[in-house]
Amino acid sequence: MSDSVQNPARVVILGGGFAGVYTAKYLTKLLGRRRDVEVELLSEENYFVFQPLLPEVAAGGIAATHVVNPIRELVPKARFRCCSVASIDFEKKQVMVSQGAGLELVSVPYDQLVFCLGKVTHFANMPGVAEHALAMKDLADAFRLRNHVLRCLELADIEPDPDAKRALLSFVVAGGGFSGVETIGELAELVTRSLCYFPRIDPAEVRFSLVHAQQRILPEMPEALSLAARQILERRGVEMVLGARVRAASPSAVYLHDGRSLATRTFVCTVGTAPNPIVQSALAQGGFTQAELNGRAISAFATEPTLECAGRPGYWAVGDCAGIPSPTGQGLCPPTAQFAIREAKTCAANIVAAIDGQPKSRFAFRALGILASLGQRSAVAEMFGVRMSGFLAWFAWRTVYLAKLPGWVRRLRVALDWTLDLFFPRDITQLQVFQHEHLHVHHYEPGEAIVRQGQVGRELYLILKGEVEVSSSTSGKLVRLGAREVFGERAVLEDTRRNATVCATQAADVLVLSRADFHAMVQNLPVLRDYFADLLRVRHPDAMPAGGAAWDGLPKAPAVAPAELRAS
Numbered sequence: 001m002s003d004s005v006q007n008p009a010r011v012v013i014l015g016g017g018f019a020g021v022y023t024a025k026y027l028t029k030l031l032g033r034r035r036d037v038e039v040e041l042l043s044e045e046n047y048f049v050f051q052p053l054l055p056e057v058a059a060g061g062i063a064a065t066h067v068v069n070p071i072r073e074l075v076p077k078a079r080f081r082c083c084s085v086a087s088i089d090f091e092k093k094q095v096m097v098s099q100g101a102g103l104e105l106v107s108v109p110y111d112q113l114v115f116c117l118g119k120v121t122h123f124a125n126m127p128g129v130a131e132h133a134l135a136m137k138d139l140a141d142a143f144r145l146r147n148h149v150l151r152c153l154e155l156a157d158i159e160p161d162p163d164a165k166r167a168l169l170s171f172v173v174a175g176g177g178f179s180g181v182e183t184i185g186e187l188a189e190l191v192t193r194s195l196c197y198f199p200r201i202d203p204a205e206v207r208f209s210l211v212h213a214q215q216r217i218l219p220e221m222p223e224a225l226s227l228a229a230r231q232i233l234e235r236r237g238v239e240m241v242l243g244a245r246v247r248a249a250s251p252s253a254v255y256l257h258d259g260r261s262l263a264t265r266t267f268v269c270t271v272g273t274a275p276n277p278i279v280q281s282a283l284a285q286g287g288f289t290q291a292e293l294n295g296r297a298i299s300a301f302a303t304e305p306t307l308e309c310a311g312r313p314g315y316w317a318v319g320d321c322a323g324i325p326s327p328t329g330q331g332l333c334p335p336t337a338q339f340a341i342r343e344a345k346t347c348a349a350n351i352v353a354a355i356d357g358q359p360k361s362r363f364a365f366r367a368l369g370i371l372a373s374l375g376q377r378s379a380v381a382e383m384f385g386v387r388m389s390g391f392l393a394w395f396a397w398r399t400v401y402l403a404k405l406p407g408w409v410r411r412l413r414v415a416l417d418w419t420l421d422l423f424f425p426r427d428i429t430q431l432q433v434f435q436h437e438h439l440h441v442h443h444y445e446p447g448e449a450i451v452r453q454g455q456v457g458r459e460l461y462l463i464l465k466g467e468v469e470v471s472s473s474t475s476g477k478l479v480r481l482g483a484r485e486v487f488g489e490r491a492v493l494e495d496t497r498r499n500a501t502v503c504a505t506q507a508a509d510v511l512v513l514s515r516a517d518f519h520a521m522v523q524n525l526p527v528l529r530d531y532f533a534d535l536l537r538v539r540h541p542d543a544m545p546a547g548g549a550a551w552d553g554l555p556k557a558p559a560v561a562p563a564e565l566r567a568s
């Protein structure tokens, strides 16, 4: 047996999105039955997501599982490893991954390494956005948004307080690029078509807002089509908040840099991406060149026109994590699926050429067209130089994306979803499949109420950052609390209504603990039990048992077993 068959060249592809899956697909096709090259794809999920259809999943037009394909099914000739890339040892040519139920650290050797890791969602510079905004990047985001919107409609239908109802019926999307515009269009369709089931909601009470930093939405499109998209959305009642940037978010509002705020319980943030940490760390380790766009470093690998990382033979970058010179000679290739698929084809051919010592080819592709769906049977599109808007563009959009979906089974399923959607109302079943998180961080802006006097106490709060003011109309007391202080303990312990209102006086981050978890912790941790007994003695002497003995309101042992804890 020849040495090359015993020790095949190992091509390792990092990432299972458009770039990774299509590189593996083209590579295994080109290699055919060759046994001297081994291809392995590493990704965190075992499925590939067709992201352009996510807004339709969020709007309930397509079933969630119809826009995903198992990676093993798409690239049966490549090895697949479901794992998380932890780091890369460039000296030893090994990728370190954590894998398996125990998340063991394992090394995966490579000869050729392809970076297809995309970008990650990153809201860190906007206080409260990570905690309160919904993203639109993967399947879970779309699924969560659909259920959240239907929940808001259910709550609004029975909400007596007009302000609270207004916030429940206000839907805000940040980002006027493709994903933001498509998301607000689809959201508007979902809500509008569902309203017939909610007789206590007046359609005039519903509000949709699109917040965008520039004056023009869809800046990647020709100006006439951007304008057409804007007019179509405005006709449907979408308010354009242009030239505005999100500064912060809380559970019930979005705050803008210009001082305005929008009361809402549904905030979808499609802006805020960052380089993948693995890409960042590889760039920081040196040896790779960082790509630049308009003179600004963009934390992506600068590549040659062959897709090889500049100055690093054997390393390749494709898709959103790559800065590939545009074949037009101006700037870089755009971070789109359309380009990632074509880049993958060139990259696969050049990897084979590199292994065989053959000359490599340059990436050459001109976008065939540009399309954006706006929901409710309209879209804007430019294809082969022809501009369209409205129904015709929508039909073109659906045809193109149906053709692009990988696999006949998925195509048939999506075609069936779309056909049924033409004749039947949207399904308004609200599924509560996500495990309830008992512990979470909330962000509040100055002046916002965190709890109101009279509400039933279901949560305990620990201030992580900032300051709050506690005021009671019955006792007339006014107290200020800061970092590492708790509030809300009495109502939670006694299962009564709040005896005070708590408002943020500065921007505050607050850790919220559910009543069930708080009780379980106090019962099982004597230190915590003593702490709260002392706190209650100081803060609420009026409620102390006669003689100032131990506080009876505190739950007592026996300790709760972990299984019971989970059930509670």
Ligand SMILES: Cc1cc2nc3c(=O)[nH]c(=O)nc-3n(C[C@H](O)[C@H](O)[C@H](O)COP(=O)(O)OP(=O)(O)OC[C@H]3O[C@@H](n4cnc5c(N)ncnc54)[C@H](O)[C@@H]3O)c2cc1C
Binding pocket: 014, 015, 016, 017, 018, 019, 020, 042, 043, 044, 045, 051, 052, 053, 054, 055, 083, 084, 085, 086, 116, 117, 118, 119, 136, 137, 178, 179, 276, 278, 318, 319, 320, 321, 335, 336, 337, 338, 339, 340, 371
């Ligand atoms: C809502 C939405 C709509 C869009 N609409 C369009 C459209 O209409 N047309 C268009 O052309 N483009 C569209 N795009 C853009 C397009 O989807 C992206 O350009 C494309 O997905 C980029 O592919 P990628 O493979 O480079 O990155 P990604 O798709 O982000 O894939 C990255 C992969 O790397 C994996 N990964 C990341 N870190 C690790 C790690 N540490 N360990 C293991 N695996 C890891 C991830 O799990 C993922 O599989 C849209 C995007 C979104 C979000």
